[in-house]
Amino acid sequence: MSTVALKDVTKIWPDGTFAVDNVSLEVQDGEFMVLLGPSGCGKSTVLRMIAGLEDPTGGEILLNGEPVLELPPRDRSIAMVFQDFALYPHMTVAENIGFPLKLSGVEPAPRQDRIGAIAGALGIGEVLGRRPSQLSGGQRQRVAMGRAMVRRPGLFLMDEPLSNLDSGLRAELRAEITSMTRELGVTTMYVTHDQAEALTMADRVAIMRKGILQDVGTPTEVYRRPATLYVAAFLGSPKMNLLEASVYVHLDQYIGLNFGEQALYLPWNDPRTRALSRYHGERIVVGIRAEALTPVTPDTQGPVFQGRIRYLEHHGHESLAYLDIGATAIVVDEIGAQAASPSGGGGAFKRVIQRLTGSGVPDPMAPQGQVGVLSDPGRHHRKPAELSVRLAPYPAVSSGHPLAVSVRLDAIHLFDERGARIDVGWR
């Protein structure tokens, strides 16, 4: 049994870097929680604070409901696996896996039983007599996991454990890790910057940006109803279309979303009209995934964009058309990028510590009272929209062709200019 709770946890490095900014998160017993975000967003720091390898600057960490900040790492019943796992080169696989048991004085016979069981679960039962140099990268990582798991920890922390492996092995090990942790029922927190890994492995995903928790939910929830513009832009391939629109409320009739040359109309009985009404006359961001767009004949009535194909991409199993619809796209900067760091570290996010010194003014753009804070709203830019639309493989259209697409209104996403979801309650 193991639960984790972070309450308003903050980590500020001595140089002023806000690595983790007021993060609150609960992980249930037996849950597989993935921390997802670009390099430098603070994922590893969260894990290291839970393990006791770093002290938070503020906040509380509870394991099984008990505060643990006073507990040294070895008393937390936690196992951790890193990207650059180190095995003892002079020991066999069996000795490597059994080493933590030997240290804690487990007798040879039960030790062998535990080694055999864990090696069997990890598919390395055949190589127990080999040394690490005689193993493939995937086998070595399995041994590292075996060594971490053999003590039957209450909590398993993994920090990008697959990132040194090739893509085939990664996919294979992904499935193995999730089935192994679920079989053992061990609570797991897994850090990655790879959204495919997060969405396929997680029970729930916590998405971070620059130290701030943006969204927490099941893979379906965060994909279907992202809490912020950042999460919407971060998840999915092709990227979600993010279009600027101005809002016109025609009371008791409909709400118009004007994209420049074209408009969409939400009927008054749409569950989002109430939230959206407050934005009358304002600009918002409308998110539309490619799968919410379907090619139709040009004379189709209803929610339809009339566009012209700028270019096509053939992906074998499908093609993607990019349409000019006379709209403006919002580009959320630094999505998935190695965020530039003024100090050259792994993506430092620096901020004047206004709140701590009390000398600064509060950020007027910060949304209040909800998850989904877009930390620095200035980091968007605009460009002519190229609306991505899924087509059949090798379609009978080409660049320059007109194309009409119908829009599934129930699948569009609405964000305010600060990047917070407008229809929050609808999730």
Ligand SMILES: Nc1ncnc2c1ncn2[C@@H]1O[C@H](COP(=O)(O)OP(=O)(O)OP(=O)(O)O)[C@@H](O)[C@H]1O
């Ligand atoms: N010991 C340290 N001293 C100062 N700054 C640090 C230290 N360790 C990390 N940082 C900074 O803290 C921020 C968060 O780092 P962290 O390693 O948690 O991010 P991450 O999301 O895990 O990134 P990556 O995926 O690249 O490991 C980064 O800006 C990083 O440069």
